[in-house]
Amino acid sequence: MSTAALPRSAMSTLNIAGYGVACVASLVLIVASLGPWGVAQTPVNSLTFNGTDGTDGKITLIAGCVAGASLLLRAVWDSLWPFVVAMLAGVVCAVTGFVDLSRGQALFSDDQTFVSVGWGLWLLCIGSVALLLGVALCAITQAKNSDWTIGAELRELAGNPRELTFAIASVLCAIATIILVVWAVSIRPLWQ
Secondary structure (H helix, E strand, O other), X not given: OOOOOOOOXXXXXXXXXXXXXXXXXXXXXXXXXXXXXXXXXXXXOEEEXXXXXXXXXXXXXXXXXXXXXXHHHHOOOOOOHHXXXXXXXHHHHHHHHHHHHHHHXXXXXXXXXXEEEOHHHHHHHHXXXXXXXXXXXXXXXXXXHOOXXXXXXXXXXXXXXXXXXXXXXXXXXXXXXXXXXXXXXXXXXXXX
């Protein structure tokens, strides 16, 4: 009896540790975007500024959702493109988080208040770095273990409608991420 070779699954080519870190990090980005980014305390009361109170938190919330969606897409589609989309979303979150973190103390404070950066902004920075590292580890591992080239990828798309559907979904996620990057650069910072 001869046994036929089983087709290679999308999950068989993944670096499971890196993929797990990236998936958890995308969830962390969503939670961090909803959490407090700054706390201003006066002698009378304290004010909390959540991430979604401004446009920066909304951008990182959407980017975290885009990263999570692209990673879920990668679980069924054996391609590097979902990793590229997740990497773009991670860059959006990292740039936004570190810029707001570095400017947060100065933008919040005046002479009568004590200001501290909230846990949401710290978590955003940590989560974005974890996402970038996890996705990079997965992409490097997949690129080493396959004969991935753009030409081979395009030939496979042309002959398989399922693959073409996944590619269109990935391109739409990439376009959404690029639009978010342009939007993030063109708007004023959260605390101005």
